[in-house]
Amino acid sequence: MSEPSTTYEPHAIEERYYKLWEERGYFEIEGNKAIQKEGKRFSIMLPPPNVTGSLHIGHAFNHTLIDIMTRFKRMDGYKTLWQPGTDHAGIATQNVVEKQLLAQGITKEELGREKFLEKVWEWKAKSGGTIVGQMRKMGVSPAWSRERFTMDEGLKRAVRKAFLALYSEGMIVRGNYMVNWCTHDGALSDIEVEYEQHKGKLYHLRYFLENSQEYIVVATTRPETFFGDTAVMVHPEDERYTHLIGQYVTLPLINRRVKIIADDYVDSSFGTGCVKVTPAHDVNDYEVGKRHDLEFITIFNEAGFLNDQCGAFEGQERLEAREGIVAALEAQGFVEKIEDYENQVGHCYRCKNVVEPYISKQWFVKKEIAEGATQKVNAGLAQFYPAHWINSFNAWMKELRDWCISRQLWWGHQIPVFYCRTCNHEWATEEETQTACPACQSTDIYQDPDVLDTWFSSGLWPFSTLGWGNEECGKGETWFEEDMAEFYPNSLMVTGFDILFFWVARMMFQGEHALKELPFKDIYLHALVKDEHGQKMSKSKGNVIDPIDTIQSHSADALRFTLAVLAIQGRDIKLSPDKLDQMRNFTNKLFNASKYLLLNANRFEDLDAITIKTELGRYMQSRLHGATKEVREHLETYRFNDAATVLYRFLWNEFCDWGIELSKAQREAVPELGAIFKEAMKLLHPFMPFITEHLYQTLGNTTLEENTSIMVLPYPTNETKDDAMEGLFERIIEAIVSIRRAKATIELGNQRIDLAYVKLNTPQDLSAAVPFIKLLAKCGAVEFVSEKIPDAVRDVSDNLEVLIPLSGIDLSPIIARLEGQAGKLQKEVDKLSGMLSNERFVANAPEAVVVQNKAALAEATDKLAKVTEELGNLRD
Structure with missing residues (x-):
């Protein structure tokens, strides 16, 4: 007959449970x-x-x-x-x-x-x-x-309703604006442009004064845009160029004359102090063009192909034409120099195409739409978690610009605006279709072809x-x-x-x-989920953790609980295979706890159906109440990691380790522990829905097919803790741990001893503790004393002292071993102390070596003190 499995098998139940939950409507608002x-x-x-x-x-x-x-x-x-x-x-x-x-x-x-x-x-x-x-x-x-x-x-x-409302109040407008333009995907809002550091070139171009061999030099990273220049700009107080203000230069290759203008926007200290102005293809030049009433010349179409403003280069794609344009400029002596240059270049967040500033007729939502929301947020009507995000929100809202909402796509919400070719009337409507113009009744109408921003x-x-x-x-x-x-x-x-x-x-x-x-x-x-080293996950790095693969290898519950444990507010999540393994072990720990309980009974009641009577039951119930209070408080403030940590501590350390071990000394507490464990599964359920459902049903000797799900049972509530019982078991556990340490000192770690004495720092009735201490510390007898016991090894902890009589125990090999350790450690301490007291060594040795030796001395000194203390205990 094969041994029963000690490993939880999640895949046998996950799909089945989920199907039942969904079929029963538990997820719905009336579930x-x-x-x-x-x-x-x-x-x-x-x-x-x-x-x-x-x-x-x-x-x-x-x-x-x-x-x-x-x-x-x-x-x-x-x-x-x-x-x-x-x-x-x-x-x-x-x-x-x-x-x-x-x-x-x-x-x-x-x-x-x-x-x-x-x-x-x-x-x-x-x-x-x-x-x-x-x-x-x-x-x-x-x-x-x-x-x-x-x-x-x-x-x-x-x-359509939202659009019409904003349109009717003038909050949505249409006009020619400078927009971010992707030659593949069309207009983009500011936040749809991703900027990347780009290693390119800075081209210094000669612009010759009209009818002269004299020239000025301008610099650009986009030489193809010079076809759209409609001015050259200098600072009005730059003495190098004041005599040229109002004169004209002729553009290379196409010989179009443009005026030299003055504007204090120019930084005289940057480059040559002369700036080319391309109002239709540069965000800053756009504003300059409006101030100086310059001509706005568009040099390429929506697909990025150069037009008839570009002479021989008409019909070429704007980036592909760059090399040929530069070659022509060099051949005719218009290039002063070309330098390597790094700058930020905007790319389309979807297709990664280089984004161009481009003047286009688009629909915009005015920035004033955000005023009410900003005021209400700052009045405390919404709260950010973590709280510092309100600063980022306010900073962005302060710099908000009109939002371009039209997109040159076919897939999406087509803009609900219609136009009449007969009378040029424009109107917005909530109706999906229109048959005639409401102004003149003409049927020669059409809908705006663009769609709304997603x-x-x-x-x-x-x-x-x-x-x-x-x-x-x-x-x-x-x-x-x-x-x-x-x-x-x-x-x-x-x-x-x-x-x-x-x-x-x-x-x-x-x-x-x-x-x-x-x-x-x-x-x-x-924050973002990154790998264990804090690196962004990417296929090229090979560090991607696929959630579906992880569910297959570890279970949905293990993945969920891992993510929750790591969800510290404001910090990136560093997800590692080791952490996932740890939480898979946690599911196995819970599974094996249920198996132990079921060895002692085949069915457990819910906690609210029984009365807890035993000391151990009262202690574990009190610890459950404490965990419940903490979990609730953390969830209400979205401190997911703190809530998950409390659950892990209670279930693994307190219940599965101590609770189950202690129950071996008080078997009548097992039915109570089973009920407490079922209640704990409710507490854990939001984090790990599958295993909690499975263990809750199993411990009740039911199946989900025949019973109500744990997910629609009441969540555990805060109850009064039993401080007296918690105090009792804190001493019990402390005594057990202390006896185990003392036994390890005399190399009797897992062996049974006849007697152990416990000396409490403060008086307390621990008579109920004796059965637990005897069984778990493996002692034939436990006696509480008020005086020091001679000829005994002792272990001192926070609230008590344990003494184990040494009569009948041959300590000579133990003392010899410890003396050997002490001798070696003393030699190490003497050697390191000598080196560090040598002024010449300290002065000449690398700082890292000195620091390393100091750390080694501190460690050796600490170890020597502990060994000396053990020897003292054995010799007393």
Whole structure:
């Protein structure tokens, strides 16, 4: 007959349990109806992952923290909504489908907009949502029946309503602005541009004065942009050039004349003090151009191909043309010099293309939209965790610029603005389609071809998912009229700090502007998950930890608990294989504890169904109450690591190690310990849902198929601790540890001894402690004394002293061994002391060697003191 397994096998139960939880509706807002408390509501939104994505370790971390809070609140009687869903991810999704079509030799233009969008929806139905299935493997518990997609019909209506409201009050405007332009993906907002250090060149170009051989030198990192220059600028007080102000230079190759102007924006000390001005292709020059009423000349089209302003280079891609343009400038003597140069270059956050400043007609949300949210946050109506993030929020809001919300894509929320070709009327509407112009009734109308920035629709997520914008449609299948009243504002937002400005800030000002109330009360911003060395994970480094692979190798519970233990507010998470192994060992520890309990009984009651009578039961129950109080306090302030650490300490150290060992001396406490362990599984459940469900059902001699789940039972509550019983067992454990140490001193570590004396520092009745001490310390008898016992080895701890009689024990080999150790240590101390007292050695030796010798001397001295003390104890 094979030995029973000592290892927890999670995969046998994870899928089965999750399916039952979901089928029974436990994740839904009424899933815990039997324990819901009047007036208690908790709502949290899943940061909608891109529909193109798959679960990475950052998702796993974020989802774990959300699920811990959701399961905790659900068990604590709150009517709970964790709202799931995915984001249509305009740029990313369009890129995926475009690449698939190009692999077949088809461009989206050949298909046309309507057919292309059909292909995107086909892809979404087939491949989108992979991440949702992977989330289930993590054991997360959102209300799946309410799953939303940022392009579903309800959210489309919400987007149109939000747009129309802002448009009508003049908060959304359209105009020619300087924008960040990706020649592949179109307009980008400021935070969608990623800046990277770039090793390039600085080109010093000669601009000849009109009808003269005299020239001035300007420097640029983008020589192809000189075709768009409409001025050269100097500082008005720069004596080198004051005589040239108002004169003209002719541009190389194309001979267009441009004026030399003066502006105090120029830094005379930088470079030559002369600056080329390209108003249509440089952010700073754009402002200069407006101040001086300069011409704005665009030199390339939306795809980045040079136009007829660029002479012989017309039709070439702007970056690919650079080499040829520089060669032509050099050939005709227009290059003064070329230097190596490092600078920050902006790239598209999606396709990594170099971003260009570009003037384009776009739609913008005015920065004033954020004023109300900023005021309310600083009035304390929302709290950041960690608190310092309010400083970053305020700094960004202070520098906020108008937000470009139009994107040159086909996949997304098409801007709900229509134009009439007959009378040039423009109007916005909540209706999806229009048949005639409301001004002149002409049918020659068209809709704006651009779509909205993905962040515009996801910025509505805290309330659009609750039915906002659909009020006139009646009750829908996935939303309810009461949802806004019950779940807005959301209770909490949990997300990474890296999207504070991409998403969190946008939700805050869109929610506040639309509803005059901030969309959530608490904002928990976690750090990044990195490898054990603090390095970012990347495939190229080979240090990626895949959550799905980790679940397969370690279990969902081990991964979740590891992430929770590491979730220290404000610190990066350093995830290591060793830490994952440790938490897998923790699951095995819990599993084996349940096996021990079941050796003594085949069924255990819940804690509230029994009365605890034994000393050990009262002690473990009190320790459980203490852990419960701490865990609750930590969860309420989002100190996930502290809560997880308390659970680990209580379950591993206090219950599994001491509680179970002590029960061997008080067998009648085992049924009580089983009930306490079941209650502890409730406490642990939000962190480790699968094993806690499994052990709770197993200890009750039930199965989940026939019993209520642990996840909809009441969460443990704070109860009064039993200080007297805790004091008793603290002394019991201290005495056991001290006796074990004393036995080890005389090399009787695991052997049974006849007698041990215990001398307490303060009087205390420990008669109840004797059976525990005798069994666990392996003593035939334990006596409490008030005086020192002669001829005994002793061990001194904080509250007591242990003495073991030495009669009948041959100490000579032990003393000889210790004397040998003492002799060697004394020689080491003498040698190091001599070296360090030698002034010449200290003066000439490298500092590191001196420091090393001092540390070695301190260590040897400490060891010698301990050995000497042991010898003294044995000789007394």
